[in-house]
Amino acid sequence: MIAAIDFGASATKAAVLEEDADAVPRMVRFAGAEEFPSAVYATPSGALEVGRRALAQAGRDPLNLYAQIKRHVHAAGPVPPVDRVLRGGGGTSVPLVEAVAAVLAHAYGGVLAAASGPPSRLLLTHPAEWGGPQRAVLRRAAALALPSCPVALLSEPEAVARAVTGAREAGCPDAVAVFDLGAATFDTALLARTPDGRWDTAYCQGRLAGGDDFDELLLTVVEESLAPADRALLDTLRDEDPYGVAQAARAAKEELSEDEETWFAYETDDAPLPDTPVYRDDLEEALDPLLRPCLAALEDALAAAPADAAQRVLVLSGGSSAVPRVRAAVEEIAARHGLKVLSEVGSGVRPAHLAAWGAVRTARPYRLHRTRWGTLPEAEDITALPGGALAQSGSSRDITLVGPGGARRGSVTVGGPDGVHRHLASDAALLVSATEQGHIELWSPGGPGDGPRAGVTTRLVWHGSLWTCPAVALAVRHGRIGWITPAGSAVTTTTGRHPLVTLSDGPPARGLAFLDPADRALVWSDDGLRLHDPRDGRTLSRLAWDDAPPPRVAVDAAEGLVVIRSAGRLRALRPAVSGAWARLWDIGLPGAGPVCVGRSEGRPVILTHTTRPTGTVAVDGDTGAVLADATGSDPRRVPDQLLASPDTDGSFLTRSGSRVDHLELRS
Template structure:
């Protein structure tokens, strides 16, 4: 019996071959235990995968997709001049693994295939994965296994544990973060609770570190720094990050004319602590939702090797997490899960497109809970369809085309108002109450939500700020956008708003999109999540309220932050 288990991760794919009478072993592709889950379409439409795709991305980045699994809901990928179905892209990744396995087996096909997937994937996504496997040439039996169940199976098989024990699986991969509480049961395993942060992962850590390096050296030659492609630097930056998991400091070699950069572990940890704190908060809330005290927290995913991960979990849960083969644990455990031996205690959430960061968890927060000073909004009106009619005629057909396509409304990507434009008196509002500045901050919400000028009596107000105000109801949430008189005024009122809740756990992070960048701060109190987001160089502020649907404790600052990032933060 030959069983091939494939863990198709957001950024990396790992395969393990289990043959009767032999120890399971990792199938190395191109001499490595992990293969990038990346695809590249050449000019002839041939799809390259893995390390070949990464190398070719330097030739034409437009033909490259580093994370096709993240695009699973999109249907197709636009890779240069080629339109590639997502199933074909995933099939190419699986085919590369299958071809290497068959070669190592002397031409024989595996008898059974195990494919892992996030526990939160519903049937449409699982069916896409199955379709990709068949396109790849898989002819035997296919068994789908939730990734945290596979990780728990590997953990339990290698340790003495109490029968019926529960394990919390903390999975921090290169492209996403998933957490689940899994219990061992007589028939197999039960997923008691699960959640995810699709925007958090090791690749994000690489990007943060790259930006930090840029701040250190770009003043040497700003024009040259702008010309450098991130692909030229991401590998040495990633290597430095991995070194910092073992050593207190690492040097990043830089091309001329820039000096090499020395980075210490405390410097890296200061950069990533806010993001990792979000993951630990989600871990804590997921354990609470599971209703059991897990016997261990099991770390999987290569990015979980960062020492700060274990330190933050230890501080929060007063226990030492277990780190053991994090890159391969899921694939190693998949073949240990019994057929039909997995149950999910609660229905898996129906996620929307990951690439657009439109997850429905924000809409699930609606309730009648009251939030001090920022009360929960009343049930929002029925959401209207995005406007597609004729606007005030500026006369340009291209502008109207952008409107129909859900673009940037009155202005295109390169004609946003400047910081100076937004720092004076607000211009005349449009028919929804938006100035050009607040419309830029709202992004797609301006089209997709039910928006109108001023406050609407839903209880969400910022009385200390005077200016042009718009209230929107979107995805079961209320968002208020304000163009105030000055940055000092905005900063003062935001600080006062957050200081009013000294005992509430808060999540702070930066955001970027639609030509703007700034910071946001999220908290949850009295069953309502509030996110206040500001712009770094202009007096614009937004306030999102996301009420919970169940017990007040079901909503955390991390989930409120996720609601902002998934459905309110304007796209890049």
């Protein structure tokens, strides 16, 4: 699922898009509405209320309500936006980044409530006028509010344009122009279709102008018709209750969109301000100087359209584009250029919601692409190596070096004369082999004289026997080696042949792995997990299973991520240096089977088998979001092995019997 949050000056919106072929975006609802006020209220305890709860609290002390957060991001000033602090007249202060983070967190909560799980991607929209300092606020706030969520930024007019590039109402345009007038900012853009069907941004500009400025102009019109005493009272009210006065002005402005005249009315118990008539003609005359630069920018955008763009559409978006004077001026330009004007797409998506609705359509969904890698008739087990794999047979001491496509690159004999090879473990630079008869040997892919071989291992170099000790499972990481004896004891040492350290204190071990953070050893058995210090064997912490039968375990050693796969369930943990366990996420995922952890775009990615129709799935290791289903998977056939390629981003191998497939996570 892909999600988008449009952090607006007056209201914030969010949309989600399931990653199905026929899915369409849908707006997220907050307490029944498709938006919530972009406002926070600072309570005496320092907590922040957001949205409608913030407005409800504002009656206690209006000066502790912060309703112009976005304007503080793009306002000029000597202090960088990320360092700004909002100061309320009630004595409170809120760092600007924290205020934005509170709004994003509230929106993200609505996304999670509206979907089946966390999003695989999250798009945050911003005005085209925002440069690096302003976008830094959005990034910093996202990192504070959503530390594990993969976030990307997108300009609002580009998001709006993408809302209509595939919409039925737009037909099949060659160019899409956007006139986006919101509460605080104006953006215009033009997207043109390239010969290969992609969309390029040919023009994108913005300026600080919007509906809030219209409200200020309406108040100016009102002041001009008031007596001096009432004008002074209005000035006082704007200082004491800025949000309440602004809401009264907005209500009058919106009524003028329907009627030729209305009343500006603000209720006060102390000294009543008289209701004041306001006329549409007067407001439109005041708007014209603000509107003219916006219309000129639209003309520039249209001039950027390719000469051969035969079919073009113009999209009106942003709540302020519904003001009659604005709409009439834009339609006049559109008529002069022969453009079709759109202000709604899909099932009545309103102009104010087009940015969120269109943003989710810009992110390309992940795909888990399957290709046939090779057939290894005698293989009972494979081990991933840079550029290939090692295939081993239970009837021979030989292991085969296999390259892409299953091409055999050579073989090597491991173990002593009386031993049959049983177990392998590797990291990028070192391979350990072991037999149940007691031979543990060290190898490395390739050799000093080989030179570059396009990343494909062509031979193994033997470095000697490490220990004579039976082993039924192995682990290796950065020169530290571990194995499990037939009796279930976990043992560690280093390639320097340091003394053996036994990781005791528990029932027989079933598996072990090393975690880079703080140099820890992880051992699992039928009753749970144990975390050890591999230098002296001390037990640092335990975690009992709440699953039956015992689950499967996979790790991302670099991140210290521990993934647990049990029947109908997948979860991730991370042990802290203190030994405590941080539970990152826990999702329901039907089925049970092998699991492995790889990496894609710098993030951990989990591959596991499910009973979903597509079988194998990829899951974001940081959030638990399902990223993609494998093409061509059979849920009835549980793979024997899943492996992450150690040298290729988003690359995996899966073995089912003698068949080996390659899976690649793409976006």
